[in-house]
Amino acid sequence: MKGLFAKLVEIGNETKALWKDDPRRVIHALKLGLTLTIVSLLYYYRPLYDNFGVSAMWAVMTVVVVFEFSVGATVGKGLNRAFATLFAGGLGAGAHHLAALSGRVGQPIITSIFVFLIACTLTFMRFFPSIKAKYDYGMMISILSFSFVSISGLRDDEIFLLLQKRVSTIFLGVCVCLIISISISPFWAGQDLHNRIALNIEYLALFFEGYGSEYFKTLQDREANKDENFSQSYKSILKSSGIEDTLYNFARWEPGHGCFQFRHPWKQYLKIGALTYQCAFRVDALHRNLSSNFQLSQEIRAEIQEPCMEMSMESGKTLRKLVSSIREMNQPTQAEIHIHNSKAAAKKLKASLKSSRMWENCDLLTLIPAATIGSLLIDVVDCTEKIAEAV
């Protein structure tokens, strides 16, 4: 009994966490409930299970299957479902007609061959990457519709009536879904993609802004005053690499909305996302150096502190400017000066590493982390420049 209660509390906490993490989830659930109720009521007063009324059931089914979180996903699934039913249904009617010509004995054989061939072909087509990205669901519905129509024992005119009813019900279902999805606080996959890319770059900026001063703190300072916030956020970039592709596939289905037009260059976001990911790799390496708690000797610190801090700061500033120019959707002209500064700092570091003689008296092992950080930061400067070009 006590275990059950603890379990309930746990579920409650998890629910609250899910809600707080993204309140849109609750809104989505309410929207789906509303849509389903509307469609059910539309069909409530019709007898649902009489001969052709069966197709009315498809409206309810369409809502449950097609209503997705983002508008793009809903449009994609809805169009896939409607057109796949239409075309594959037509094809199935043709196959049914052909099979019927061969008489009572030949008909099941011919039909089976048709079903087998279509099912094999379409299933294999689902493995093509370009089809999988946009039309996977449509392929499945095509197999379904073709089988339904071609194995049905109906006359040709009955089939056309059935098909017409079914397609129109599905269209109605999709339309209700889209109206509710767009009119009540719409969630655009494109907007999500845009925000996520900007947020990821902001995480990187946050890291670089904090990194320089954190690294050159003394060990005592660092422990007294642990500020791990700046160094944790970038990790979500490394975890979320697949989500952008999904959002991109949905965003391509979306009509123009907000400040995005139809056929907005969504692909560019993927490019920026990939570069951000690359940069997060380097950040991860830098962070591992930080947490190894290796103490620099005074001399080395004096030598590299200034250019390293400047590179880190200027990279952070560049990224911040990029974030704001992505958010406001203008050319990142303000970022150029910071790129220039960070490049200058990188040059300075290289020169000081080249000329300095002070290294001679110190242990080479203490040098490794400094050298690593130097080269990583130089890498990062390159990376930010590429991101700036892509914006």
Added chain:
Amino acid sequence: MKGLFAKLVEIGNETKALWKDDPRRVIHALKLGLTLTIVSLLYYYRPLYDNFGVSAMWAVMTVVVVFEFSVGATVGKGLNRAFATLFAGGLGAGAHHLAALSGRVGQPIITSIFVFLIACTLTFMRFFPSIKAKYDYGMMISILSFSFVSISGLRDDEIFLLLQKRVSTIFLGVCVCLIISISISPFWAGQDLHNRIALNIEYLALFFEGYGSEYFKTLQDREANKDENFSQSYKSILKSSGIEDTLYNFARWEPGHGCFQFRHPWKQYLKIGALTYQCAFRVDALHRNLSSNFQLSQEIRAEIQEPCMEMSMESGKTLRKLVSSIREMNQPTQAEIHIHNSKAAAKKLKASLKSSRMWENCDLLTLIPAATIGSLLIDVVDCTEKIAEAV
């Protein structure tokens, strides 16, 4: 006309590539076609669209929707579909009975409220990560079944008859799917996961075995004799990090097969996979150093060549032993000696970096890559040791 022909040739080539890449795709398509044909024939001689015969349609639908590539995915979807239909259908019958008590006016209102509440709750529950991983499809089918049953205009006894027919048809469909899926060249997600993890470690081993000698080649040698093979394969590890989670979720549904028992510790594979991924990060950094074409001076080379090559070779050997002990499923006792060797080499490198005075006369910039490689390889030795512990 010519453009069309070129397009066709392109599609032909792509098809061939897909086939060669994994011939199982063709077999899967044939299997699905066969299953669908069998189920269609079972129902061909029954009138498909008479009053209760509608539920026969569900067998065809079940095959198309449930038949997935791996056995695990098929079992998961099939069980989800069958049990969700059973439970939600029962719940729907209860709701329908309750609503009917309130008379002709109250019934649609009560039913709508029930549908709304259930749809909202289950949709929100789909966001729970633990439910999403295993029961996402079941939640969707539950909403569907509940709506169908509760809004139907049937009498209670008719509902029970309908439900019984539908659930038994779905069970029949799932059983045919499973029989075909398991009896004709089954594709086990667990086996896939096992192979993929072993292959990934083998890619790492391949890299380390080639890396040492490749890095210490002179620039001329390297260009004359480009061997990029060993350095490309590891990249697939970085790209495929999501696939393992999917396979893991499927593998949990699978009964014992081959040398795997039911409840095989699949989670352990995810752990090894994550470590392999970490190690591939380092490999990526090492590879970037290689492609930067930085030439080492003679002295530095002489100093670090031996321990570095040994670390790389021994890490490679350790990983190879781990691969073979994963493949043969025994304890990796043979790997221990190589781990020991690579640790010794790492120690040697550290010592020689510490003691050597020869660095004093050379440019520090040329030192950075050497130092980086040294520290990365030391990291890698740690990594391989952790992988060995996890196996």
